Amino acid sequence: FPCEVIRNFSIIAHIDHGKSTLADRLLEMTGTIEKKDKGMNKQVLDKLKVERERGITVKAQTASMIHSFGDKKYLLNLIDTPGHVDFAWEVSRSLAACEGALLLVDASQGVQAQSLSVFHAAKDRGLKIIPVLNKIDLPAAQPEVIAAQMQSIFGIDPADVIKISAKSGIGIEDVLRVIIERIPPPQGKIDDPLKAFLFDSSYDRYRGVISLVNIQGGALKKGDKITSCYTRKRYEVVDLGIMYPEETPTTTLLPGQVGYIACNMKESSEAHIGDTLHRVGVPVEPMPGFKPAKAMVYAGVFPVDSNDFLKLEESIKRLTLTDRSVEVMRESSSALGQGCRLGFLGSLHMDVFRQRLEDEYNANVIITAPTVPYKVIWRDGKETFISNPTDFPDVTDSTVQVREIQEPVVKASIIVPQEYLGEMMDLCFTHRGEEIDHRYLDASGSEDARIILTAIIPLGEIVTTFFDRLKSRSSGFASFDYEDAGYRPSKLSKMTFLLNGKPVDALALIVHKSAEDEVGRAWVKKLFKVIPRQLFEVPIQAAVGRRIIARETLKALRADVTAGLYGGHYERKLKHLVNQKEGKKRMKKVGKVDLPQEAFYDILSTK
Numbered sequence: 001f002p003c004e005v006i007r008n009f010s011i012i013a014h015i016d017h018g019k020s021t022l023a024d025r026l027l028e029m030t031g032t033i034e035k036k037d038k039g040m041n042k043q044v045l046d047k048l049k050v051e052r053e054r055g056i057t058v059k060a061q062t063a064s065m066i067h068s069f070g071d072k073k074y075l076l077n078l079i080d081t082p083g084h085v086d087f088a089w090e091v092s093r094s095l096a097a098c099e100g101a102l103l104l105v106d107a108s109q110g111v112q113a114q115s116l117s118v119f120h121a122a123k124d125r126g127l128k129i130i131p132v133l134n135k136i137d138l139p140a141a142q143p144e145v146i147a148a149q150m151q152s153i154f155g156i157d158p159a160d161v162i163k164i165s166a167k168s169g170i171g172i173e174d175v176l177r178v179i180i181e182r183i184p185p186p187q188g189k190i191d192d193p194l195k196a197f198l199f200d201s202s203y204d205r206y207r208g209v210i211s212l213v214n215i216q217g218g219a220l221k222k223g224d225k226i227t228s229c230y231t232r233k234r235y236e237v238v239d240l241g242i243m244y245p246e247e248t249p250t251t252t253l254l255p256g257q258v259g260y261i262a263c264n265m266k267e268s269s270e271a272h273i274g275d276t277l278h279r280v281g282v283p284v285e286p287m288p289g290f291k292p293a294k295a296m297v298y299a300g301v302f303p304v305d306s307n308d309f310l311k312l313e314e315s316i317k318r319l320t321l322t323d324r325s326v327e328v329m330r331e332s333s334s335a336l337g338q339g340c341r342l343g344f345l346g347s348l349h350m351d352v353f354r355q356r357l358e359d360e361y362n363a364n365v366i367i368t369a370p371t372v373p374y375k376v377i378w379r380d381g382k383e384t385f386i387s388n389p390t391d392f393p394d395v396t397d398s399t400v401q402v403r404e405i406q407e408p409v410v411k412a413s414i415i416v417p418q419e420y421l422g423e424m425m426d427l428c429f430t431h432r433g434e435e436i437d438h439r440y441l442d443a444s445g446s447e448d449a450r451i452i453l454t455a456i457i458p459l460g461e462i463v464t465t466f467f468d469r470l471k472s473r474s475s476g477f478a479s480f481d482y483e484d485a486g487y488r489p490s491k492l493s494k495m496t497f498l499l500n501g502k503p504v505d506a507l508a509l510i511v512h513k514s515a516e517d518e519v520g521r522a523w524v525k526k527l528f529k530v531i532p533r534q535l536f537e538v539p540i541q542a543a544v545g546r547r548i549i550a551r552e553t554l555k556a557l558r559a560d561v562t563a564g565l566y567g568g569h570y571e572r573k574l575k576h577l578v579n580q581k582e583g584k585k586r587m588k589k590v591g592k593v594d595l596p597q598e599a600f601y602d603i604l605s606t607k
């Protein structure tokens with residue numbers, strides 16, 4: 001397949017607009033996969049269990065198809081991109097492997113927040129964009145209205161819009177035709193030095209990392225010695241081929257082609273999305289704009305039963321082999337024992353990881369409150385990043401040499417029907433939004449017009465309760481996306497919780513000044529509910545520096561646990577004593593206070 005008959009494209013869309021369904025139809029129509037029976041129509045492209053349960057694509061999957069058109073055979077490479085805001089950066093990187101993108105929009109829902117962000121990502125990379133309206137079979141579909149909307153938002157000519165139903169198969173031929181007609185072929189030359197763009201990777205237990213590459217120039221074959229522009233590590237290609245739709249070995253990968261390579265890369269942390277590979281000794285100009293993914297949400301992970309730490313650590317290690325974007329460090333807490341501190345791309349990434357840990361490794365874990373990386377600027381001008389509340393300096397202590405605390409902020413975009421504008425402005429406001437602004441997406445005056453609201457919001461607010469509230473306060477109608485907007489100075493301090501005067505390290509939080517009272521009171525109430533009464537009175541307090549923000553007092557319990565039991569059934573008494581003993585084993589001591597590990601689970605798993 002020379003370049004003229006190759007097309008490299010992505011499908012870009014807001015979640016649920018039908019990306020996987022369309023990918024399936026394209027693979028079926030080109031005979032790459034067999035048509036499946038109705039009923040068991042599960043997308044081949046979504047593999048992980050958690051993806052299926054949540055209906056989102058976390059790990060991108062790529063496939064090649066061969067399609068006859070006119071008198072030629074074409075090689076169409078579908079480069080799939082992950083479908084969530086936490087992975088936005090990866091999406092935009094993988095787009096560099098394509099020349100065109102199908103911008104898929106649900107004809108009943110219209111343009112949503114991620115339609116906008118993926119459109120801009122594709123536009124910025126100079127890709128040919130093909131607008132496609134999906135789900136025209138739905139009674140609620142308004143293809144003309146949405147096409148007009150796409151014209152006013154993206155400047156797309158309604159005559160260029162392809163109208164399809166990926167579910168019932170309407171218009172799929174048209175999609176294949178316009179991919180061939182409108183998307184330019186790749187440009188690489190076979191005589192150029194080898195230049196392979198790494199846009200995705202996965203992990204195989206036997207062969208190590210499998211990388212997906214797009215050949216920008218030269219040819220790649222088995223036995224070739226290659227190296228990475230970013231890590232400078234060297235490898236030898238042991239296997240390569242195309243994804244058709246599973247791995248299919250070939251002798252070479254030629255310019256414009258997309259395929260997999262196995263090269264004894266041992267850990268997924270070596271495969272960086274956006275990296276460029278070249279032949280050892282024949283350097284090339286790397287693809288522009290490369291930077292490694294960085295963690296933006298951190299949390300401690302501890303086993304519910306502290307004897308399970310090694311097992312937990314092992315499970316985490318194995319999971320991170322397949323997910324290069326998770327950062328791992330050891331952490332120990334006096335309250336929770338040994339654990340790991342993990343860094344994630346975002347809060348969904350964290351949820352997905354936790355669920356995989358629970359599903360695949362049966363790990364029962366306690367996850368501490370998520371924290372973002374804060375920047376501390378010291379009086380001597382030095383800067384440090386702190387992502388663990390335990391390490392946060394006490395800013396209320398004037399002997400501590402802190403000049404300023406800064407926190408990461410994002411530019412959030414929310415798209416909602418106009419009647420929710422007030423609710424959404426209020427939501428942004430209560431989450432410390434600044435520069436709140438809005439404009440109409442549709443011609444103003446129309447009844448169901450929608451609005452795009454933008455605001456600068458601290459990332460720390462987004463990773464906790466913002467998303468759930470956004471959904472509930474807009475009755476599920478709001479769509480949301482965000483991009484990095486740097487760091488801003490902020491009035492933040494560390495809040496600690498004291499039991500009988502002793503701080504509990506695992507419960508420390510970073511809180512904004514304006515929320516201190518509310519957060520302090522709410523957490524103290526929660527602690528009051530889950531902490532069992534002790535033989536003595538226990539004050540539960542929230543403090544910022546030396547200042548006590550909130551307090552509850554747990555009354556003392558009587559010594560004999562059986563004393564309160566009705567009657568004198570011996571067996572029942574005995575059972576109770578045994579239970580009490582069992583419970584003792586899993587108790588943690590915080591000062592003089594006995595705390596069951598489960599109490600932490602209860603405190604930390606409810607928002």
Ligand code: GTP
Nearest residue numbers: 016017018019020021055056057083135165166167
């Ligand atoms: P992510 O993987 O989360 O990005 O979602 P997706 O964009 O891949 O969406 P998916 O293909 O999983 O489709 C979402 C839902 O829309 C599914 O329930 C599909 O059955 C349904 N759907 C997709 N295409 C059509 C269509 O043309 N018509 C109708 N009625 N439903 C469709």
